[in-house]
Amino acid sequence: MSAAAQTAADPGPDNAPVIEVRGLVTHYGPRKILDGIDLEVQPGEILVIMGGSGSGKSTLLNHLLGLLVPTSGAIRVLGEDLNAIDGVARTLLRQRLGVAFQGGALFSSLSVLENIMLPLIEHTRLDRKTMEIMARLKLEVVNLAGFEHLMPAELSGGMIKRAALARAIVMDPRILFCDEPSAGLDPVVATAIDQLILDLRAAMGMSVVVVTHELESAFKIADRICVLDRGKVLAVDTVAAIRASDHPRIRNLLNRQGEDPDLDVDAYLERLTGIDL
Numbered sequence: 001m002s003a004a005a006q007t008a009a010d011p012g013p014d015n016a017p018v019i020e021v022r023g024l025v026t027h028y029g030p031r032k033i034l035d036g037i038d039l040e041v042q043p044g045e046i047l048v049i050m051g052g053s054g055s056g057k058s059t060l061l062n063h064l065l066g067l068l069v070p071t072s073g074a075i076r077v078l079g080e081d082l083n084a085i086d087g088v089a090r091t092l093l094r095q096r097l098g099v100a101f102q103g104g105a106l107f108s109s110l111s112v113l114e115n116i117m118l119p120l121i122e123h124t125r126l127d128r129k130t131m132e133i134m135a136r137l138k139l140e141v142v143n144l145a146g147f148e149h150l151m152p153a154e155l156s157g158g159m160i161k162r163a164a165l166a167r168a169i170v171m172d173p174r175i176l177f178c179d180e181p182s183a184g185l186d187p188v189v190a191t192a193i194d195q196l197i198l199d200l201r202a203a204m205g206m207s208v209v210v211v212t213h214e215l216e217s218a219f220k221i222a223d224r225i226c227v228l229d230r231g232k233v234l235a236v237d238t239v240a241a242i243r244a245s246d247h248p249r250i251r252n253l254l255n256r257q258g259e260d261p262d263l264d265v266d267a268y269l270e271r272l273t274g275i276d277l
Ligand SMILES: Nc1ncnc2c1ncn2[C@@H]1O[C@H](COP(=O)(O)OP(=O)(O)OP(=O)(O)O)[C@@H](O)[C@H]1O
Pocket: 028, 033, 051, 052, 053, 054, 055, 056, 057, 058, 059, 060, 213, 267, 270, 271
């Protein structure tokens, strides 16, 4: 079967990359935000997209999720060309991706259990009892069993991240996307969330794409790190190789630990002026 003919239900050979990005260029208005991104994510790997504030991490993530249309370039997810995919195939693909958004994105008027069940309600015709059982199973996996009837406002920051992860995995996705999973958490809770991501991958075998600017988190969970800088990929390599890199911009990023990790002067000036520096 040709790659073009593959469907979301048949993503091709097991060892084929689950995500392939080729020459991705994107703009916000006249500003080039991503500038020729090439990237692959392998089956079962945890790829961390790291970079300073404004480097383009969230924009890249939104492209991988098919939420933005590129200026040029191609993205293939589970064998599907995002530029060519139609409505039904897009929905089928979407069901095979789990997303844990920064901040959780839980619905405040729904209980934890109802939030976890949402993808099942949207994408399946299972009866309610079955959906509840599936949601409870995932709450067990993220160590939130017993908290299913709480409302999001009653959860701590770490519990919100856990609930978001439970919702992201409730459909057993082939790829789990996590946007800043440990941001805003105290170090102990952040480490626990990092460990949970490692445990989920070990238990479920999915690929995981994590966007973060937390260096320690990236070093702990990544099989490979993609370093983004001003819309370009500086390197995609193992944790050891990235740590040992002598690229000045990568060293700059690594040495920012302990300083304000969000302070990227170039990105800040670009935001103010709208001019690519
Ligand atoms: N909707 C938008 N309209 C215009 N410019 C945008 C928009 N979203 C992001 N940008 C700009 O695109 C650039 C990349 O932003 P992006 O959010 O992808 O970076 P990031 O690496 O995720 O940053 P952070 O770590 O601060 O979230 C920034 O300069 C930002 O100001």
